[in-house]
Amino acid sequence: MRHPWFIRAAQRMNSISFATQVLQFIVTGLTVGAIYAMVAIGFNIIYNVTEIINLAQGEFVMLGGLVMVFMHVSVGLPLVPAFLSTIFLVMLVGIVMDRLGIRTIRKPSVMTLIIATVAVSIIIKGVAMLLWGKSPYDLPAFSGRTPIQLGGVVVQPQYLWVIGFLIVVAVGLTYFFNRTILGKAMRACADNPSAARLVGIDVEKMVLLSFALSAAIGAVAGMTMTPIALMDYDRGAMLAIKGFGAAILGGLGSFPGAILGGLLIGLIESLGAGLLLSGYKDAYALIILLAVLFVRPSGILGNLQVTKFKRF
Amino acid sequence: MLDITKLSVGYGAIAAVKEVSLQVPQGRVVSIIGANGAGKSTLLKAVSGLVKQKSGRILFDGRNISDLPADRIVGLGLSQVAEGRQIFAHMSVADNIQLGAYLYYSRRNRGEIRERIDHVYAMFPILAKRAKQIAGSLSGGEQQMLAIGRALLTRPKLLVLDEPSMGLAPIVVHDIFHTIARLNQDGMTILLVEQNARAALRIADFAYVLETGQVALEGPAAKLINDPKVKAAYLGG
Ligand SMILES: Nc1ncnc2c1ncn2[C@@H]1O[C@H](COP(=O)(O)OP(=O)(O)O)[C@@H](O)[C@H]1O
Ligand SMILES: [Mg+2]
Numbered sequence: 080m081r082h083p084w085f086i087r088a089a090q091r092m093n094s095i096s097f098a099t100q101v102l103q104f105i106v107t108g109l110t111v112g113a114i115y116a117m118v119a120i121g122f123n124i125i126y127n128v129t130e131i132i133n134l135a136q137g138e139f140v141m142l143g144g145l146v147m148v149f150m151h152v153s154v155g156l157p158l159v160p161a162f163l164s165t166i167f168l169v170m171l172v173g174i175v176m177d178r179l180g181i182r183t184i185r186k187p188s189v190m191t192l193i194i195a196t197v198a199v200s201i202i203i204k205g206v207a208m209l210l211w212g213k214s215p216y217d218l219p220a221f222s223g224r225t226p227i228q229l230g231g232v233v234v235q236p237q238y239l240w241v242i243g244f245l246i247v248v249a250v251g252l253t254y255f256f257n258r259t260i261l262g263k264a265m266r267a268c269a270d271n272p273s274a275a276r277l278v279g280i281d282v283e284k285m286v287l288l289s290f291a292l293s294a295a296i297g298a299v300a301g302m303t304m305t306p307i308a309l310m311d312y313d314r315g316a317m318l319a320i321k322g323f324g325a326a327i328l329g330g331l332g333s334f335p336g337a338i339l340g341g342l343l344i345g346l347i348e349s350l351g352a353g354l355l356l357s358g359y360k361d362a363y364a365l366i367i368l369l370a371v372l373f374v375r376p377s378g379i380l381g382n383l384q385v386t387k388f389k390r391f
Numbered sequence: 392m393l394d395i396t397k398l399s400v401g402y403g404a405i406a407a408v409k410e411v412s413l414q415v416p417q418g419r420v421v422s423i424i425g426a427n428g429a430g431k432s433t434l435l436k437a438v439s440g441l442v443k444q445k446s447g448r449i450l451f452d453g454r455n456i457s458d459l460p461a462d463r464i465v466g467l468g469l470s471q472v473a474e475g476r477q478i479f480a481h482m483s484v485a486d487n488i489q490l491g492a493y494l495y496y497s498r499r500n501r502g503e504i505r506e507r508i509d510h511v512y513a514m515f516p517i518l519a520k521r522a523k524q525i526a527g528s529l530s531g532g533e534q535q536m537l538a539i540g541r542a543l544l545t546r547p548k549l550l551v552l553d554e555p556s557m558g559l560a561p562i563v564v565h566d567i568f569h570t571i572a573r574l575n576q577d578g579m580t581i582l583l584v585e586q587n588a589r590a591a592l593r594i595a596d597f598a599y600v601l602e603t604g605q606v607a608l609e610g611p612a613a614k615l616i617n618d619p620k621v622k623a624a625y626l627g628g
Contacts, residue, residue, distance in 0.1 A: 263486050263489070264490065264493055273477060274478065274479060277470070277477070278465060278541060279461075279462040280490075281460070
């Protein structure tokens with residue numbers, strides 16, 4: 080039996096709008112996922128050099144957003160100087176964290192060091208609350224907020240900045256770790272610290288560098304996401320959980336894994352919240368994470384040997 | 392070239408090395424032999440700055456290196472091939488070798504680095520063939536060659552080897568010792584620690600016998616190899 084024309088038209092319209100809706104969720108999901116991927120990459124850099132899971136990684140992101148607001152909005156620096164000085168300042172926080180919070184521990188085991196990163200994250204969060212208060216801050220989008228329409232799907236220009244920076248970070252780090260002597264030296268420290276010392280690598284300097292680099296990438300994530308999602312002092316922990324989930328999902332230590340894991344978690348979250356119940360947004364990703372780990376304990380692109388916590 | 396005076400090293404309350412004095416003259420092969428647990432590796436770790444000494448003095452090229460960090464000591468030309476084939480197992484063979492040049496790696500030194508790498512590949516052609524492979528996939532003997540090759544990239548004046556023959560097949564052990572002898576012929580000064588006393592004494596000029604952290608015996612290798620006590624304890628009677 081044929082429906083009357085207006086019902087068929089309505090059905091067609093509905094199906095189009097459903098498809099655009101899904102596309103829209105995918106676009107937002109990829110953007111959120113790109114942020115998670117950057118956080119996951121930060122986890123991996125420190126993990127690869129030290130085997131420490133730096134649970135203050137989310138605080139670097141939070142600081143990136145809030146320091147950028149300070150530089151760009153409060154001080155009034157133009158975008159590029161504000162961006163660079165924010166990276167510099169957050170890197171400094173990462174360096175101070177290593178010097179005061181990690182290096183000073185007397186009998187370091189990986190476990191005590193991870194707990195130290197929790198302590199540092201609480202301190203950073205507290206200081207941020209004192210400096211900025213509890214209210215969220217907005218940041219002007221890097222190139223305006225005029226949405227780009229792509230066949231019914233709305234793409235904010237800032238989305239492209241987020242994804243663009245993920246690509247820059249990924250390409251830059253791949254080059255750094257595979258092609259430069261400094262990057263290789265950092266990998267060597269993770270691989271065999273005493274052998275690294277015996278070729279003249281200053282392992283403590285490499286650890287410091289890994290914290291600085293992770294902090295810088297966290298800052299980039301925070302600065303690019305703030306115009307989309309605002310930023311307040313309390314966002315670090317959730318970002319750290321999502322980023323860590325992404326790192327585990329992709330395979331701890333693997334950079335392609337971090338990107339894959341981050342994008343997947345972003346997509347699952349966005350599609351789950353949009354198409355199913357939005358209240359469980361944070362649960363979907365974790366359920367998928369558990370399911371994947373059940374089948375592949377080393378994550379999608381990880382290899383078990385590397386993922387094993389050698390020094391626990 | 393290396394002059395150790397009354398060196399003591401310990402782990403907590405355990406004294407692993409007690410007042411050891413030894414010399415390695417330039418151009419020579421000096422060997423330290425001793426049973427498992429005698430303190431040989433601990434002694435070498437102290438020399439390389441990997442563990443802190445309790446007391447004593449270590450002079451290298453006339454310079455006191457007792458309290459220098461490991462990376463500075465490498466920079467001065469004292470390179471150690473540590474016990475148990477310490478390679479970067481997850482990195483490629485080529486990267487392992489390249490990292491030997493870490494301390495002087497720069498565009499300016501590219502020619503020299505290239506030359507040294509070619510020299511290592513000429514010495515161990517199998518490494519050239521496996522340059523792109525992950526180092527962890529090499530056989531035991533190949534890994535030991537890689538560790539030696541990487542050490543040669545650090546511009547060593549003194550090459551310190553800790554049980555290079557450990558766990559290797561006899562034919563491979565023969566190759567490794569042959570390589571060490573050839574390096575010495577080309578002018579390298581060598582400090583060789585071994586449990587394989589027979590092979591070590593054969594290529595050494597001078598040797599020390601270490602027992603429970605102390606020098607029990609020392610003398611020209613040719614003399615020690617015929618010493619009844621050494622024969623009984625280390626050369627299987
Ligand atoms: N990291 C360590 N901590 C505590 N004791 C150690 C350590 N390494 C070695 N020792 C002890 O020091 C002594 C000397 O060991 P080592 O130098 O490895 O001897 P060798 O190389 O001659 O076999 C042994 O009794 C060993 O148990
Ligand atoms: Mg030993």
